[in-house]
Amino acid sequence: MTTTTNDIRSRFLEFFERNGHEIVSSSPLVPRNDPTLLFTNAGMVQFKNVFTGAESRPYSRAVTSQKCVRAGGKHNDLENVGYTARHHTFFEMLGNFSFGDYFKERAIELAWELVTKEFGLPKDRLLATVYHEDDHAYDLWRRIAGLPEDRIIRIPTSDNFWAMGDTGPCGPCSEIFFDHGENVPGGPPGSADEDGDRFIEIWNLVFMQFEQMAGRERVELPKPSIDTGMGLERIAAVLQGKHDNYDIDLMRSLIEASAEASGTDPDGSHAVSHRVIADHLRATSFLIADGVLPSNEGRGYVLRRIMRRGMRHAHMLGARDPLLWRLVPALVKQMGTAFPELNRAQALVEETLKLEETRFKDTLGRGLKLLEDEVSRLGEGQPLPGEVAFKLYDTFGFPLDLTQDILRGRNLSVDVAGYEAAMERQREAARRSWSGSGEAATEALWFTLRDKHGATEFLGYETETAEGIV
Ligand code: ATP
Ligand code: MG
Ligand code: MG
Ligand code: MG
Secondary structure, eight states: OOOOHHHHHHHHHHHHHHTTOEEOOOOOSSOSSOTTOSSOOSGGGGGHHHHHTSSOOSOSEEEEEEEEEOSSSSSOOGGGTTTOSSOOSEEEEEEEEESSSSOHHHHHHHHHIIIIIISOOOGGGEEEEEETTOHHHHHHIIIIIOOOGGGEEEEOSGGGEEESSSSEEEEEEEEEEEEOOTTSOOOOTTSTTTTSSSEEEEEEEEEEEEEEOSSSOEEEEEEEEEEEEEEHHHHHHHHTTOSSGGGSHHHHHHHHHHHHHHTOOSSSTTHHHHHHHHHHHHHHHHHHHTTOOOOSSHHHHHHHHHHHHHHHHHHHTTOOSOOGGGGHHHHHHHHTTTOHHHHHTHHHHHHHHHHHHHHHHHHHHHHHHHHHHHHHTOOTTOOBOHHHHHHHHHHHOOOHHHHHHHHHTTTOOBOHHHHHHHHHHHHHHHHHHSOOOSHHHHHHHHHHHHHHHOOOSOOOSOOOOSSOOO
């Protein structure tokens, strides 16, 4: 029997607990003290103030499995879902942390012991990257792991240099990659076709070594720290002998639930729709469980966009009645033990999904029809006029990215500038008359109120920090 995703999570937590780490629960997807960050997108988010020294904890080593959403903001993987083998909008990031305790050498030792001994991965399928100037990390990979020189790759870009923000803790990082074998297209990290899925990044180790001061000065931290992130679904794929995250036990059970509820084949022509539905079901359910509700602005609008993309795929499966809400029990069964908040919120999640789906159903069908008509009129290589994309948004509730996603499958695009111009005209009109009934009018009202009273908590999300948050 292969190890389940639930087992792998436990084994990771227990391994680090045995090595003196405190098991800390995942923090919510809505960051507690950070109104500028859209969603928790990495394990370190809940520890930001511990790393800067603003907050102290009764432990100096921690281990977590953190719920993450990367949709919207700078870390946006929404466009990757359904296209790559390795991206989700919602995923779990396993991580071990040292707050001024151990540093680079011990972090690499622990990581290597976990992947090769605890998880038993063959050494010749593993590669490591280091920041090009980080000779120390390079030497440690040689010595501790015994990796040959051609499998320690120096990367000169910000992919291997992490920073919390324009100022504050920062440092080089090392990423561990697994080679899924010659049959999968793609090149090693740093090569021209590194975006393929052959070499998949499984773990990112950040060595918080410096403090970036205002200006260009960078000083050594007196007590350097460690922050790591490993995608649970990616390591599960490796350990279950799968190449694709969507083939692991957990995702597979959701895909099968989607196939069963819609009476379609899980692997046939609808495979992409099932993957998108499985992914969006998780993101949606966990966001609602953490208190986000669909709305027309901010976090709620990101949630609504994810839901509506999922609903479009349910429609493609031929579902005539709301479908996503019926899959919630399958998700609760898989993940409710590790995340009891999902159990508690089950009824709310189901009701919210059902209501959104029921409301969107009519306009979805009519909007799709309008889109078909318009597309059939397009000349070769011509983008969809902005006016049409705007009408789909305003009258039929199609977020722009939904229209773009539908067209992407056919190599078509939207005239985004035209869309924005149409939006602006409508806002102006609504401001003048305080009338109108579409989405843009509602939004204009909100903008007018905000202009009048000033933004309150919401000041725009995440001017987000530097590359490669982990
Ligand atoms: P990639 O380059 O593959 O997009 P990343 O460098 O953006 O990954 P990090 O920010 O380093 O990812 O996050 C730490 C780890 O979390 C990664 O090594 C990976 O295992 C996992 N991870 C990141 N993004 C996703 C995602 N969208 N879905 C699933 N796992 C992810
Ligand atoms: Mg990424
Ligand atoms: Mg990466
Ligand atoms: Mg990374």
